[in-house]
Amino acid sequence: MSALHIVNKSPFERNSLASCLRLAAKGSAVLLFEDGVIGAMKNTKHSDAVANAMSDVSFYVLGPDIKARGLNDGNVIDGIKVIDYDGFVDLTTEHKSVQSWL
Amino acid sequence: MSALHIVNKSPFERNSLASCLRLAAKGSAVLLFEDGVIGAMKNTKHSDAVANAMSDVSFYVLGPDIKARGLNDGNVIDGIKVIDYDGFVDLTTEHKSVQSWL
Amino acid sequence: MEEEGIVKKFCYMNRKAPYGTIYALESLEVVLIAAAFDQDISLVFADDGVYQLTKNQDTDGIGMKNFSKTYSALGDYDIKKIYVEKESLEERGLTTDDLQALKYEDEDDDWAEKDSLFVVGRDELSKIINEQDVVLSF
Amino acid sequence: MEEEGIVKKFCYMNRKAPYGTIYALESLEVVLIAAAFDQDISLVFADDGVYQLTKNQDTDGIGMKNFSKTYSALGDYDIKKIYVEKESLEERGLTTDDLQALKYEDEDDDWAEKDSLFVVGRDELSKIINEQDVVLSF
Amino acid sequence: MKFGIVINEGPYTHQASDSALQFVKSALAKGHEIFRIFFYHDGVNNGTSLGVPPQDDRNLPNEWSELAEKNGLDLVVCVAAAQRRGMLDEDEMKRHGKDSNNLVKGFRISGLGQLIEAGIQSDRLVTFGD
Amino acid sequence: MKFGIVINEGPYTHQASDSALQFVKSALAKGHEIFRIFFYHDGVNNGTSLGVPPQDDRNLPNEWSELAEKNGLDLVVCVAAAQRRGMLDEDEMKRHGKDSNNLVKGFRISGLGQLIEAGIQSDRLVTFGD
Numbered sequence: 077m078s079a080l081h082i083v084n085k086s087p088f089e090r091n092s093l094a095s096c097l098r099l100a101a102k103g104s105a106v107l108l109f110e111d112g113v114i115g116a117m118k119n120t121k122h123s124d125a126v127a128n129a130m131s132d133v134s135f136y137v138l139g140p141d142i143k144a145r146g147l148n149d150g151n152v153i154d155g156i157k158v159i160d161y162d163g164f165v166d167l168t169t170e171h172k173s174v175q176s177w178l
Numbered sequence: 179m180s181a182l183h184i185v186n187k188s189p190f191e192r193n194s195l196a197s198c199l200r201l202a203a204k205g206s207a208v209l210l211f212e213d214g215v216i217g218a219m220k221n222t223k224h225s226d227a228v229a230n231a232m233s234d235v236s237f238y239v240l241g242p243d244i245k246a247r248g249l250n251d252g253n254v255i256d257g258i259k260v261i262d263y264d265g266f267v268d269l270t271t272e273h274k275s276v277q278s279w280l
Numbered sequence: 281m282e283e284e285g286i287v288k289k290f291c292y293m294n295r296k297a298p299y300g301t302i303y304a305l306e307s308l309e310v311v312l313i314a315a316a317f318d319q320d321i322s323l324v325f326a327d328d329g330v331y332q333l334t335k336n337q338d339t340d341g342i343g344m345k346n347f348s349k350t351y352s353a354l355g356d357y358d359i360k361k362i363y364v365e366k367e368s369l370e371e372r373g374l375t376t377d378d379l380q381a382l383k384y385e386d387e388d389d390d391w392a393e394k395d396s397l398f399v400v401g402r403d404e405l406s407k408i409i410n411e412q413d414v415v416l417s418f
Numbered sequence: 419m420e421e422e423g424i425v426k427k428f429c430y431m432n433r434k435a436p437y438g439t440i441y442a443l444e445s446l447e448v449v450l451i452a453a454a455f456d457q458d459i460s461l462v463f464a465d466d467g468v469y470q471l472t473k474n475q476d477t478d479g480i481g482m483k484n485f486s487k488t489y490s491a492l493g494d495y496d497i498k499k500i501y502v503e504k505e506s507l508e509e510r511g512l513t514t515d516d517l518q519a520l521k522y523e524d525e526d527d528d529w530a531e532k533d534s535l536f537v538v539g540r541d542e543l544s545k546i547i548n549e550q551d552v553v554l555s556f
Numbered sequence: 557m558k559f560g561i562v563i564n565e566g567p568y569t570h571q572a573s574d575s576a577l578q579f580v581k582s583a584l585a586k587g588h589e590i591f592r593i594f595f596y597h598d599g600v601n602n603g604t605s606l607g608v609p610p611q612d613d614r615n616l617p618n619e620w621s622e623l624a625e626k627n628g629l630d631l632v633v634c635v636a637a638a639q640r641r642g643m644l645d646e647d648e649m650k651r652h653g654k655d656s657n658n659l660v661k662g663f664r665i666s667g668l669g670q671l672i673e674a675g676i677q678s679d680r681l682v683t684f685g686d
Numbered sequence: 687m688k689f690g691i692v693i694n695e696g697p698y699t700h701q702a703s704d705s706a707l708q709f710v711k712s713a714l715a716k717g718h719e720i721f722r723i724f725f726y727h728d729g730v731n732n733g734t735s736l737g738v739p740p741q742d743d744r745n746l747p748n749e750w751s752e753l754a755e756k757n758g759l760d761l762v763v764c765v766a767a768a769q770r771r772g773m774l775d776e777d778e779m780k781r782h783g784k785d786s787n788n789l790v791k792g793f794r795i796s797g798l799g800q801l802i803e804a805g806i807q808s809d810r811l812v813t814f815g816d
Contacts, residue, residue, distance in 0.1 A: 079548055082682075084575070086297055086328050088371070091191055095433065095465055098540060101548035110571045111300030114328065119373025140341025140578075144299045146334025146348070146378070160341070161582040168680050169557050169588075175431070175553040176683040178564065181410055184812075186705070188435055188466050190509070197295065197327055200402060203410035212701045213438030216466065221511025242479025242708070246437045248472025248486070248516070262479070263712040270810050271687050271718075277293070277415040278813040280694065286806050302569050306727060309766060313798045319806065343574055345613050414805040416692075417813055424676050440699050444597060447636060451668045457676065481704055483743050552675040554562075555683055566696075568770045569728050598699050601731065604772030608782045617772070640698050642734030642747070642788060652738045656786035658772060686816075 078103045080171035081133075084110035084178075087122040092177040097125070102132045105171055107164065108156075109138035113145065116156050123153055130155050136167060180205045182273035183235075186212035186280075189224040194279040199227070204234045207273055209266065210258075211240035215247065218258050225255055232257050238269060288413040289320045294329035296418065298348070299339065304332045305347050307418035312350075315357035322408065323354075326365040329418075330372060333364065333379040333397070348380070355384030360396040367402050426551040427458045432467035434556065436486070437477065442470045443485050445556035450488075453495035460546065461492075464503040467556075468510060471502065471517045471535070486518070493522030498534040505540050559583055560678030561593040562671065564685030566601030567616035568609070572684040573602050577619060579682065584627055592630045592674040593620075595663070597685070600638040603631070605660035621662040631663045632670045689713055690808030691723040692801065694815030696731030697746035698739070702814040703732050707749060709812065714757055722760045722804040723750075725793070727815070730768040733761070735790035751792040761793045762800045 081100050087093040093115050096106060106129075108116045115126055116137035126135065135156040142149060142158070149158050159167065168174050183202050189195040195217050198208060208231075210218045217228055218239035228237065237258040244251060244260070251260050261269065270276050292311055298304040314321060325333055337348040354362065362382055369375065382397040400408065409415065430449055436442040452459060463471055475486040492500065500520055507513065520535040538546065547553065561580060565572035580590055595602050602617055609615050624631050633643060642658075645665050649657040659665065675681050691710060695702035710720055725732050732747055739745050754761050763773060772788075775795050779787040789795065805811050 079550075084300070084571070084684075086300075088328050089193055089296070091465065099464070099544050099547055101544050104548065110575060111297045111328065114297060114331070114372070117373065121371040123373075141299075143338040143340075144342050144344065144346075145297060145331050146337040147331075148336070151373075161578045162586065164579060165582045165586055165588065168559075168682060173551055173553060174680055174682045175547070175550075176555045176685060178433075178555045178683070178685040181412075186438070186701070186814075188438075190466050191434070193327065201326070201406050201409055203406050206410065212705060213435045213466065216435060216469070216510070219511065223509040225511075243437070245476040245478075246480050246482065246484075247435060247469050248475040249469075250474070253511075263708045264716065266709060267712045267716055267718065270689075270812060275413055275415060276810055276812045277409070277412075278417045278815060280295075280417045280813070280815040288806055290802075290805060300571050302727065306767070310798045310801065314802045317799070317802045317806065319802070342571070343578060343614060344571075414811050416801075416805070416811075417815070426676055428672075428675060438701050440597065444637070448668045448671065452672045455669070455672045455676065457672070480701070481708060481744060482701075552681050554671075554675070554681075555685070566728065566731075566771065598696065598728070601696075601771060606772035606774050606779075606784055606786060606788060608769040608772075608774075608778075608784075610766075610770075613770075636740075639738040640740075640743075641696065641731060642736035642738075644736050644738075648738075649736075654736055654738075656736060656788055658736060658786055658788055 077172035078105065080105045080107060080167055080174045082107045082109065082174060082176050083112040086111045086114040088114065096177040097129045100133050105134045105136060105167065107136045107167060109141050113137050113141045116152050117147060118151050118153050127153055138164060179274035180207065182207045182209060182269055182276045184209045184211065184276060184278050185214040188213045188216040190216065198279040199231045202235050207236045207238060207269065209238045209269060211243050215239050215243045218255055219249060219253050220255050229255055240266060287318065287320055289411060290314060291322045291324060291409060291412040291415045293415055293417045294325045294332055295327040297328040297331040299342065299344055303418040308347060308350050311359065312357055315359055321359050322361040322363060324363045326368045330364055330368045330374060335378065335380050351380055351382060354382060355396055360384040362397045363405060363408060364397060364399050365402065365405050366399050425456065425458055427549060428452060429460045429462060429547060429550040429553045431462045431553055431555045432470055433465040435466040435469040437480065437482055441556040446485060446488050449497065450495055453497055459497050460499040460501060462501045464506045468502055468506045468512060473516065473518050489518055489520060492520060493534055498522040500535045501543060501546060502535060502537050503540065503543050504537050557679045558589045558591045560591050560674035560681040562681065562683040563593065563595050563599040563602060564597045564683065566598040570686050573616050576684040590629050591678045592632055592670065594671045594674055595633045596671065597637055600633045600641055600643045603633045603643055603659050603663040606658050617660045621660050624662040633663050633665045635665050635667050638665055687809045688719045688721045690721050690804035690811040692811065692813040693723065693725050693729040693732060694727045694813065696728040700816050703746050706814040720759050721808045722762055722800065724801045724804055725763045726801065727767055730763045730771055730773045733763045733773055733789050733793040736788050747790045751790050754792040763793050763795045765795050765797050768795055
């Protein structure tokens with residue numbers, strides 16, 4: 077089983093997503109939540125970096141946090157899976173460990 | 179009188195120094211303190227951006243915060259003035275307003 | 281009373297997305313109180329702060345209070361200088377269509393409804409910020 | 419006792435500069451306590467976390483407690499896997515000469531003093547992190 | 557599966573406590589076990605009994621307290637972090653000669669060893685913070 | 687010159703309160719006036735009377751309290767922020783039917799208007815935060 081990395085900050089504000097993508101092993105999963113959902117959006121300055129990382133890691137994003145910020149699932153980069161809190165819990169069980177990038 | 183901008187975060191961790199340099203008017207002053215002193219160091223990935231900004235704004239850095247982090251004044255980018263808390267107070271009086279980039 | 285007292289240019293600088301931290305909400309709260317002080321108020325939304333003004337915020341799924349409707353009440357408090365940085369919108373793939381329309385009624389013009397939200401470029405915003413007497417950061 | 423209990427790989431991930439926030443200090447505190455639990459402990463210093471290990475920290479001017487001497491005591495607690503990311507050092511213009519030398523005494527080798535600090539490249543660090551059972555972030 | 561939860565930030569200022577609450581509710585609904593919730597760093601402030609949030613807003617310390625009571629959760633406040641930040645139960649109050657205490661029902665104060673134990677005993681440790 | 691100071695973070699977790707303390711001491715030593723120190727957001731936690739930091743460490747709430755007493759400083763804790771985060775003086779305790787209070791001597795609780803007033807009356811407003 078691979079590791080799950082969870083990122084709760086916007087890539088515009090912090091370096092946590094960049095650090096995560098730099099150190100996450102190939103095959104691991106990354107969940108974007110809280111302000112981190114901004115990293116899952118299309119057409120931003122950071123979209124390409126995230127899309128390019130999809131060859132190495134799989135991305136998930138927390139839907140309730142997208143909606144809270146007035147964004148919508150249609151703006152999520154293709155290939156990133158939108159999940160809810162139940163899905164978040166399932167993700168943690170499906171991976172061997174959970175690392176928070178604080 | 180021009181404005182004083184104060185930045186307390188490392189340019190590696192946050193976007194606050196970049197935002198400050200983007201929006202600070204020509205002729206204003208920037209004080210780097212707390213973890214922000216990292217932005218004043220030579221030979222880092224961010225040194226060039228700071229050195230280039232020196233044509234538009236004047237930089238100051240808080241010495242006590244440099245020493246606390248095991249760094250020394252000799253590593254400060256040429257042209258950035260090292261000051262102490264008394265100098266910090268003086269800087270605020272010499273500028274018309276103080277903006278924190280939190 | 282206004283002419284007798286000090287009138288300063290107050291700027292409320294909003295640079296963070298809503299809900300991830302409380303700053304957007306606490307900024308709104310202080311602005312509504314500040315409106316009673318007869319000062320010259322500007323609000324700035326830059327960096328991730330532009331997300332504070334998005335339409336259709338829905339916080340049901342995260343268990344937090346949705347305060348986004350309050351922005352449209354700012355006009356009633358005579359707050360009519362709301363600046364959004366153009367480049368911050370562009371870097372996020374957002375346009376004004378994604379933001380709430382913020383208006384006020386101009387008492388000097390027969391209460392005509394006018395825009396209070398201005399999208400300004402970096403250079404203009406820099407000038408606006410530089411003219412302020414007090415900048416409060418959120 | 420060790421063989422009877424669970425032994426997990428615990429990683430303490432340090433990514434922030436010291437003193438600007440309390441995390442460096444609180445990480446040290448928990449690591450010293452964790453040492454009593456017979457688990458497999460690794461410490462990682464990456465991003466601005468590498469500044470935690472600099473020599474000659476002097477906090478007199480900021481009124482805070484200097485806790486940097488405690489790192490050299492980690493060896494006495496049998497903590498001997500301390501990883502520093504090479505690229506994080508390079509991006510900051512730092513070398514191992516700027517860092518404290520961290521050692522432990524090897525009980526299996528007549529208490530010979532050995533290095534406990536390892537500078538590792540990004541790929542190797544990625545592997546190390548991926549092998550962990552529990553990663554605590556500071 | 558058995559979860560350990562770590563919360564590093566106090567209520568309201570950051571979303572950490574809210575996110576953790578939603579996560580824990582989902583995990584419980586799915587039949588998972590919560591071995592322990594450890595309140596660390598500023599997270600200790602989630603245990604305050606003195607909060608009076610606006611009436612139309614959530615009361616996070618009470619939500620944790622009630623969830624704990626209903627589900628038998630173990631809410632542990634880190635003693636070292638709590639002492640620095642002024643969170644005391646009655647025992648700590650007496651021990652330090654203070655005249656007030658401010659820990660809400662359902663939380664207990666204990667040492668960092670409880671965090672390590674949560675890491676050892678839980679199948680997954682999930683941290684929420686800034 | 688007349689200074690207003692805003693502190694947005696609690697003690698210990700971030701350097702904000704320490705930096706502000708050093709700044710205020712320097713300003714006072716230089717003969718400047720401190721119009722008011724406003725504790726905002728998590729900064730309200732600097733007013734706690736219940737902190738018991740390690741003996742070899744600084745006690746920030748007490749340092750503020752003593753500095754205020756010596757220099758007649760006006761330390762104001764934002765009431766809205768304080769209510770959310772569980773900081774109460776005796777009056778607030780009674781008003782909200784709580785049985786403990788935790789505001790250290792020298793601090794007072796008041797409204798956000800005090801922040802605006804500090805902005806108006808001070809020559810410079812300096813904010814320390816995260």
